[in-house]
Amino acid sequence: METTFSSKQAAAETGLSIHTLRFYEQEGLIDGIRRDQNGYRVYSASDIAWFQVITYFRKLGLSVQDIKLFNIPKNGQASSATARREFMETYREKVVEQMKELQDSLDKIDYKIEFFRNMERSESAAESTRKQER
Numbered sequence: 785m786e787t788t789f790s791s792k793q794a795a796a797e798t799g800l801s802i803h804t805l806r807f808y809e810q811e812g813l814i815d816g817i818r819r820d821q822n823g824y825r826v827y828s829a830s831d832i833a834w835f836q837v838i839t840y841f842r843k844l845g846l847s848v849q850d851i852k853l854f855n856i857p858k859n860g861q862a863s864s865a866t867a868r869r870e871f872m873e874t875y876r877e878k879v880v881e882q883m884k885e886l887q888d889s890l891d892k893i894d895y896k897i898e899f900f901r902n903m904e905r906s907e908s909a910a911e912s913t914r915k916q917e918r
Contacts (some may be wrong), residue, residue: 785831788818794827798835805835811848813855846875900908
């Protein structure tokens with residue numbers, strides 16, 4: 785018998801809120817969620833695994849739209865694996881560019897920190913000189 789999860793159990797298993805589970809379903813990131821005889825959602829172990837993949841992608845910085853693109857096979861263009869690999873390669877390039885931008889920002893911040901340290905030393909030296917002249 786297949787293991788199933790209620791919305792509350794699925795939320796506990798994935799660390800996502802029930803609202804987020806429903807949002808991802810409404811956005812088309814996951815489909816085929818079954819309903820029980822009372823109309824309540826029933827999640828499978830496979831659904832839980834896919835929610836965990838979505839969570840991983842979100843932590844990587846992918847938007848919901850990006851994940852939709854990853855999830856949709858490009859019919860007739862390439863195999864699903866090829867399309868997904870190409871998607872991840874493109875995303876990797878974006879991340880590398882973001883890392884370069886962050887490194888540039890960090891370099892500028894380090895420069896400013898050193899600039900202000902030098903100012904502090906100059907101010908301290910000037911104050912010492914004034915005290916000696918008194």
